[in-house]
Amino acid sequence: MKRRPFLRSLAGCALATASAGCLAAIDPRRSAGSIGDRDATPLTDGTDAWPGDGFDSANTGYNPDASLLEADPTTRQLTRGGSGIDTSFGGGVAVGGDRFYFGTNAGDVLGYTTGGERLWTYEADPNAGVRSIPSLTREVVYVTSDNGTYALDAADGTELWTNDALIRRGSSVLVDDRLYAIVGGPAAAAVDAETGAIEWTLEPSGGRPFVASLAVADGVVYTTGVSGSDGELYALDGEETLWYRDDLGGLYTPPSVAGDVVVASTRGGDVYALDREDGGTVWRYQTGSGSSVMPALAHGHAYLPGGATRTTCLDLESGDELWSIDTGQYGGPPAAVADGVYFGTPNQGLFAVDVDGTVRWHEEGVRTTGRMAAVGDRLYVVPFAGPFASGDVHALEN
Incomplete structure (x- = not known):
């Protein structure tokens, strides 16, 4: 693990736009508008x-x-005629109260009732598409396209502010009154959720790029990236780099944080748990999938979607394998709930599994590799194969 400060403040770049390492193209004035009196209380x-x-x-x-x-x-x-959600690039739905929201390949953001009625459509970025999942507060929807970030009124889709400096493939992370995103350069950025103005940016020394992958826990921003064949994972506190690793292999998926570890997966299928304090390796597990996986962290476990043929549960503290089940090929990110976890797969369908590894039920027809959303007594999925081939949003319920 290594320590290296690399703060690039917005003010510093404005004063020295020709200086190496500053992002001269980033301008807080690109943001226009405000959420006004809308309730931006996080949904928890x-x-x-x-x-x-x-x-x-x-x-x-x-x-x-x-x-x-x-x-x-x-x-x-719940939706008809093809939703346009691209789950292969991280698309999916966010749910808040009696509504759900998603972005499309065509560059639109849509708001629906949970009963399946379309409420509004906002044209965000027809040239690049919206391949991310929105971040929600009570009355504001934040969404990032490949060319910008937008704050929209949750009820009617009215544009509240935009910032075209925020360029990211992936979903931005909302924490209280800040939105964290990847900006051109690329670098990590903290954004005022009220106005969209950039508060600070962090650019790695040497110009090594970030990939669009963020997680935030206890005020620390964890971001993964790749430079050539090397993977990098940074822990940032907004003032300095707490630590970083550049010896893990290519990191294309977001990190996850729980307990004392941050978990990240390489494009070769290796899963690392690193100590949150200093970045040291706590454990390493080889899935055999040959590609990155996105775990769910719950119940003191790390639930890993299918490797070559099996889905695995590890002890989060030690990395020891607790159980595995045959689910076929690689699947998408699991969705963990109080008493178990859902695994979606492209060829064997959907599995509901208890914490101890017992398969509660298996729906072979619901095949998906995208992010699922488990809310109350519903599970929202975007199937792509079998009898549900339209790419529309479906809800499973009892």
Whole structure:
């Protein structure tokens, strides 16, 4: 592990736009507008919300307020004619109260009722698409396209502010009154959620790029990246780099944080748990998948989607394998709930599994590799194969 400060403040770049390492192209004035008097209180009650990509800012994929559905759930289609969600690039739905929201390949952001009624459509970025999952507060939807970030009124889709300096493939992370994103350069940035103005940016020394992957826990920003064949993981506190690792292999997926560790996966399928304090390796596990995996962290476990043929549960503290089940090929990010975890796969369908590894039920027809959202007594999925081939949003419920 290494320590290296690399703060690039917005003010510093404005005073010395020609200086090496500063992001002269980033201008806080690119942001226009304000959320005004809209309630930006974060959604934290999992009985009626899955408010962001990994449920929480730490990207755990764990909603402790939801439970596994019972066997033989019914499947209800909520959108029609092809939703346009690109799950292969990280698209999916965020749920808040009686509404859900998503971005599309066509560059739109849509708001729906949980009953399946379309409320509004906002044209965000038709040239690049919106391949991310929104971040929600009570009355504001934040969404990032490949060319900018937008704050929208949750009720009617009205544009509240935009900032085209924020360029990121992936979902930005909302924590209280800040939105964390990747900006051109690239670098990590903290953004005022009220106005969209950039508060600070952090650019790695030597110009090594970040990939669009963030998690935030206890005020520390963890971001993964890749430079050539080398992977990098940084721990940032907004003032300095606490530590970084550049010896892990390519890191294309977001890190996840729980307990005393930050967990990240390489493109070769190796999963690392690193000490949050100093970045030291706590354990390493080889999935055999040959590609990055995105775990769910819950119940003191790390749930890993399918490797070559099996889905695995590890002890989060030691990395010891506790159980595995045959789920076929690589699957998408699991969704953990109070009493178990869901695994989606492209060829074997959807599995609901108890904490001890017992398969509660298996729906072969619901095949997906995208992010799922477990909310209350519903599971939102975007199937892509089998009888649900349209790419539309479905809800499973009892």
